[in-house]
Amino acid sequence: MKRTAATLALIALALSLRAAAPDANPVIWADVPDVAVVYEADTYWMISTSMHLIPSMPIMKSKDLVNWEMVCYCEDGSIFDRSDEWLLQNGKNEYGRGTWASSLRYHGGFWWATTFDTRRTYVLKAKRPEGPWEHWSIPLKMHDHTLFFDDATGRAFFIFGANNARLIEMEPDLSRIKPGGVDKMIVQGLGKPADPGGWGEGNQMFKRGEWYYLVNITWPRGDMRQVTVHRAKNIEGPYEDKTVFRCRGIAQGTIFEGRDGQWWSLLFGDRGGVGRIPYVVPVTWRDDWPVLGKEGKELEPITEPAHTAVIPAVCASDEFDWASDAAMPLAWQWNHQPVKDRWTTQARKGWLRLTTDRTVRSVLEAHNTLTQRTFGPTCEAVTKLDLSGLKPGDRAGLVCLQRDYGWVGVARDEKGFRVAWQGRRDNRDREEIALPWSGEPVIYLRIVCDLRVKDPRNDFARNDRMAFFFSFDGRAWNAIGETLPMPYSIPHFMGYRFGLFAYATEEAGGHADFDWYRIAQGEPVQ
Numbered sequence: 137m138k139r140t141a142a143t144l145a146l147i148a149l150a151l152s153l154r155a156a157a158p159d160a161n162p163v164i165w166a167d168v169p170d171v172a173v174v175y176e177a178d179t180y181w182m183i184s185t186s187m188h189l190i191p192s193m194p195i196m197k198s199k200d201l202v203n204w205e206m207v208c209y210c211e212d213g214s215i216f217d218r219s220d221e222w223l224l225q226n227g228k229n230e231y232g233r234g235t236w237a238s239s240l241r242y243h244g245g246f247w248w249a250t251t252f253d254t255r256r257t258y259v260l261k262a263k264r265p266e267g268p269w270e271h272w273s274i275p276l277k278m279h280d281h282t283l284f285f286d287d288a289t290g291r292a293f294f295i296f297g298a299n300n301a302r303l304i305e306m307e308p309d310l311s312r313i314k315p316g317g318v319d320k321m322i323v324q325g326l327g328k329p330a331d332p333g334g335w336g337e338g339n340q341m342f343k344r345g346e347w348y349y350l351v352n353i354t355w356p357r358g359d360m361r362q363v364t365v366h367r368a369k370n371i372e373g374p375y376e377d378k379t380v381f382r383c384r385g386i387a388q389g390t391i392f393e394g395r396d397g398q399w400w401s402l403l404f405g406d407r408g409g410v411g412r413i414p415y416v417v418p419v420t421w422r423d424d425w426p427v428l429g430k431e432g433k434e435l436e437p438i439t440e441p442a443h444t445a446v447i448p449a450v451c452a453s454d455e456f457d458w459a460s461d462a463a464m465p466l467a468w469q470w471n472h473q474p475v476k477d478r479w480t481t482q483a484r485k486g487w488l489r490l491t492t493d494r495t496v497r498s499v500l501e502a503h504n505t506l507t508q509r510t511f512g513p514t515c516e517a518v519t520k521l522d523l524s525g526l527k528p529g530d531r532a533g534l535v536c537l538q539r540d541y542g543w544v545g546v547a548r549d550e551k552g553f554r555v556a557w558q559g560r561r562d563n564r565d566r567e568e569i570a571l572p573w574s575g576e577p578v579i580y581l582r583i584v585c586d587l588r589v590k591d592p593r594n595d596f597a598r599n600d601r602m603a604f605f606f607s608f609d610g611r612a613w614n615a616i617g618e619t620l621p622m623p624y625s626i627p628h629f630m631g632y633r634f635g636l637f638a639y640a641t642e643e644a645g646g647h648a649d650f651d652w653y654r655i656a657q658g659e660p661v662q
Contacts, residue, residue: 167411409622411631516658529642
């Protein structure tokens, strides 16, 4: 094993720190937004948003709603067109777009997953949640939709929209919109319960008894995000509404029945640089309205079960000893569509090789940047890089990726190698730092992120800072560059991600070899 004693010590320390905190919320302290949940076969299954990452539409499972593990991705990027946006070509990109709020259902002996992008809605179907998944598309963008099979009538619907909710009937097999079927606006003004002019979206529908319930968020002007429920005894309405949860901005997600008839809600909270993180909230019922948490105003501590691991299972260290390139661990996702013949773990066993395929201006345009989530409250990523295959003008290293990114790595020019750092702050590039090289063409790189809350009474007062380090022996670390803030930006619309990258500024064809990637709970950033 390549894992160091120092890394194991950090993990042991982190375990002891987590043991002192009994509340399991947030259940995943990492970017897992727009969740939809199905309880089936004594297991909770969850799907989440992927945005511009490939593979997409991740499915996770849990036995207890607290400890989640990755199961699969519904698709590998093949359902999307290979446009300039997805390929990061001609100055275009898919940042902040890609696939949004997915829906997940089990119906008629099949699993159904749906999502949408700026162009259309996608339907995927499988006999098992692990796949394989078949797919097709509907030529209509259904924003923040919920798929709903009405078992009482045998009919299938999508409910979707921002501010207004539209009901559209599908063929029962979801092959197309049903000719002559229902197509009507069922709610005018999703934000009205809290603010007639407020924003509303994030639709999720379920049925309990004789009532149909539409769950969404509203965002009143000058206030936090809240959970709103509309209900009706006919799916076409009329609907009455009620605000059911106003607590720390935790909203958008789903309400569902779980084990032993207990009802739950899984919602996310916007938490700055780490992204949008999920919380589990118990649900009770009063007068056929759901009551979330303590009277819809506070979270109830979830002390049982406890987390079984410090680091969320959606993140993982990797020694790159894959049996084949197809065996890429589920914690990884590519930034945009990868170029398949320009990366491999097979050219040099136990190493990830990234080969440049064109010249670009920055890491934001680099093909084949392999990424994982950052995670809270603090985290670090460390990698070992062999740079002997780089060409003049190449850059390679470890990045913390969002619009305002920062990276530490290597720059090669006509004089040789330089230790390099580059950052972007307020959407402007900071000056690249290049230090003289020392020793063999191998370097160790480290980024530490501090995602703690400064004030426990204010979830939005956060440290959100990242620091950068390098080493020539993996033991003595040197700081480099600025300690940068980690602002969550809508243009990218996701939490910061660690990434391994290589790109060319002068001539394509150079390559960078990464020996391993290791994560741990990091130290606070000063």
